[in-house]
Amino acid sequence: MxxxxxxxxxxxxxxxxxxxxxxxxxxxxxxxxxxxxxxxxxxxxxxxxxxxxxxxxxxxxxxxxxxxxxxxxxxxxxxxxxxxxxxxxxxxxxxxxxxxxxxxxxxxxxxxxxxxxxxxxxxxxxxxxxxxxxxxxxxxxxxxxxxxxxxxxxxxxxxxxxxxxxxxxxxxxxxxxxxxxxxxESSGISPARRITAIVLLAAGIVIAGTPFVVSGTAGSAAGATSAFLLLSAAALAGPVIVGAIARRAARATRSSRNAAAMLALVNTRGFSRRLTAAIIPLALLLALGTVQTGANHTTVEATGVQLRAGLGSDLIITSPDGVTAEQAAAVASTPGIDAVVASSMVPAEVKLDLEDEFGDFSWEQTGLRAVAGSTSGLMDAKVTAGSLDDLTGPDTIAVSSDSVFSAGKNVGDTIELRFDEDTAVSRTIVAVYDRGLGFGDYILDESSLPAPNRPAAADQLFALGSADLSSLGLQTVSVDDYVQQTKKGAAGQQQFGAILLFVLIFFIATAAANTLVMLTSSRKPEFALLQRIGTTRAQMSAMILIESVFVMATALVIGTLAVIPALGGMAYSMLGVFSLGIDWPVYAALAGAVVLIATIGMVIPAVLGTRSRTRA
Incomplete structure (x- = not known):
């Protein structure tokens, strides 16, 4: 053997x-x-x-x-x-x-x-x-x-x-x-495969609605998985879908005298399984890239929206080396400045699950927003339970709704923090807020931090009022400019994920091109038979071109339909509006890649195959 x-x-x-x-x-x-x-x-x-x-x-x-x-x-x-x-x-x-x-x-x-x-x-x-x-x-x-x-x-x-x-x-x-x-080849599928496809389709539609029930990043992440369920359903039902589309197209063009079009549609109808194997990888390429970049795009936009809606300040005051306590006091006493709150991001680790089941891996790295001064009127994190005014005790903390949802906690419960590997402290949740993307997942009073971990200088000051602070060596930016800088930084943090996504898309593109070349190259006997019965090379080339258009169009439709429910739900959950949530420049590039792969992968092998047969 x-x-x-x-x-x-x-x-x-x-x-x-x-x-x-x-x-x-x-x-x-x-x-x-x-x-x-x-x-x-x-x-x-x-x-x-x-x-x-x-x-x-x-x-x-x-x-x-x-x-x-x-x-x-x-x-x-x-x-x-x-x-x-x-x-x-x-x-x-x-x-x-x-x-x-x-x-x-x-x-x-x-x-x-x-x-x-x-x-x-x-x-x-x-x-x-x-x-x-x-x-x-x-x-x-x-x-x-x-x-x-x-x-x-x-x-x-x-x-x-x-x-x-x-x-x-x-x-x-x-x-x-x-x-x-x-x-x-038969375009029919077994009952088990048909039932599985229907179940996956229903599950995809239901999960796509998760963001309408569970708000925030948790619901959006769950909703994003619906794209893969819908695409899996299309893969299982592919022969039926492709065969049905080809049959209807063939009937619509039955009176046409275009031999190449009729040959292409008949081939598509008769070899729906073969074309499904080519269509699904192309649809997967489009869907994966669109849903991932769309999710990133929506997250960055939601970060900006939450931050802009939550900042009640008139100025954002910064310095290349940070704003010292002395500078913050001088700003607060400057005429024209009505209120000031200092804000800094402090690295830490958090463990919401108090049962130490996984040792050090129970801890997650995060950032704490440490504030000094009253946030009233300057920071509106959209509190849903408790109050940020209670961040006065040494053991208190405010937590975003996304964080408490994943851990099943609420006001009055405790979480553990640590700033080094040896010392852990417990904090009581006194407030839960919705704008976690804009202000971070955790907010606490700077004075409650351990002395070694208190920032020597604040990252920025949020201020009400207007004044010239250049004499203090400080820079001022508008809230809109600060929001744009924050969005740019959030997009930059996704660089590693973007690289991994590109690698995966390149892998899928290679596989899709390989499948198309392999399937088209295997049709040499078919091309030879068509030539023997009088089909010209021009007609066969046109036939393959029409088939490639069918493949690319079907892949674009399936891939797009698979991601619309996920991205639409995500946009509603995070932005509060009905939107497709698609990063259109990326979508256009991916659609162009689908067209290019389908054209090159089918037309070139077909031309070479018919040319070699003619010369023989």
Whole structure:
């Protein structure tokens, strides 16, 4: 069996080379993320662990889907070969064993080629990690075989399952039936697959409504997952959707004399499964990039909206070296200044769960907004319970609604803070507020901080009134300018996430292009038959171009429809308005990538295939 599998790999290397490249890329991607995760765990860097875990949640799902789709597409092209093996006496078990052996061979060659570079690829991200404050300067990544093993454990079963599913139809029928249906495709799907698609569709719609029930970032994060559920439903029901669209289009153009259009629509209707394998990765590319950048865009906008609505000051007073207590006192006594409150962000760690189940990993790094002076009239954090006026005791704190929601706490409950690894202090929640994006998740009085952790100078002063403070060596900016600076800083903090998103999108784009090239290249016998019955090269080129337009249009529609509920709910929850919440420049770039990949991946292989056949 192994010798037969090796021969099959050599004979069908053109169809398996795409799977080989995808496994290399997937192994590198998962291994690199595993290195970041292990390094964060071993180095007690909770922000790095959180960033790697957040990326892993999306990356694993995407990689599993892409690897399974690629192997299934490569093996589905060989249905005629599997049918012939059945006809000459091969049992279903032997066919499955051969496919399993081929998958093992591809993995044995491809996985090390991807995993070994992946061990060191994390070093390329160190500048972004340091500049984003995720790890300190000089932090070293841990290199061990564990990320490689983790990548293999995730990828190998997926590829095996894809191989089994791709050959299931051939192995379940009799040899005669296998030969007769070896090259045919049905747009129908099994009842189990249909029910699963309906369940995922319903779940996606319900979860998309979460932001309308749960406000803030918690509801928005839950709602964002609806895009992947809706896309999964489309993937399962893809043959039915593509087949139905093609049938209606064929009926609408039945009277047309355009042979290329009719050929394209008939091909699309007859090979809906093949096109679904090409459409879904393109839709995933568009959906993933749109929902992630849209979420980031909405978060940054919500930060600005909350800050602008919550600041009642007329001026923001700053200094390159911070505003000292003496300068703050001088500002407060300056004619024309009616009220002043000093504000600083202090790094700390918080543990909302008092049960120490995970040791140091129960603590999360955060920032505390320390204020000095009365916030009345200057800072409106939109308090929903308690009062910021109660931030007078040494053991009090105000917490955003997003933070208390995730921990299930409220006014009167306690949380733990620590400013170093040895000392932890308990704080009682005296107020809960909604504008956590604008003012941070935690607010306390500066005087309640331990003496070593009190800022020597405030980051800024919020002031009512107007005065020339240049004689004090201070700078003043308007609230609008301060909000814009804060939004720019919030966008800059997302640099690391943007890099990881680009890597994942590039992986999906590579997989989508590979699938399209592989599917189009496998149609050489079809092109040869069309030429023999009189179809011209111009007609075939037009046919492929129309098919590529169908693919790109369907991918754009599915990808866009999958993200609209998620981003719409997120915009309503965080901004309070009904909006699509799409970052349009990014969406346009992703849509352009879909068009480019569909055109190049289908038209160029088709032109080369028909040219070589003509010359022969």
């Amino acid at each position: 192994w010798s037969f599998a090796r021969s099959a790999v050599r004979a069908y290397r053109a169809s398996l080379v795409g799977s080989f490249l995808i496994v290399v890329s997937a192994a590198a991607l998962l291994t690199a993320n595993g290195v970041l995760m292990e390094s964060g765990l071993r180095g007690d860097e909770s922000l790095l662990v959180a960033a790697a875990a957040s990326f892993a949640g999306t990356a694993v799902l995407v990689v599993e889907l892409v690897v399974a789709s690629t192997f299934a597409s490569a093996l589905r092209q060989r249905n005629a070969q599997f049918a012939l093996l059945r006809a000459v006496g091969a049992t279903p078990r032997q066919v499955r064993s051969m496919v399993t052996a081929e998958v093992v061979i591809v993995f044995a060659l491809a996985a090390p080629l991807g995993a070994i570079p992946g061990l060191f690829a994390g070093q390329l991200l160190m500048p972004a990690l340091v500049s984003g404050g995720i790890v300190p300067a000089g932090f070293d990544l841990v290199i061990s075989p564990l990320p490689v093993l983790g990548a293999l454990v995730l990828l190998f079963p997926t590829a095996l399952l894809a191989g089994v599913l791709a050959t299931r139809k051939i192995t379940k029928v009799s040899p005669t039936e296998a030969v007769r249906g070896g090259s045919a």
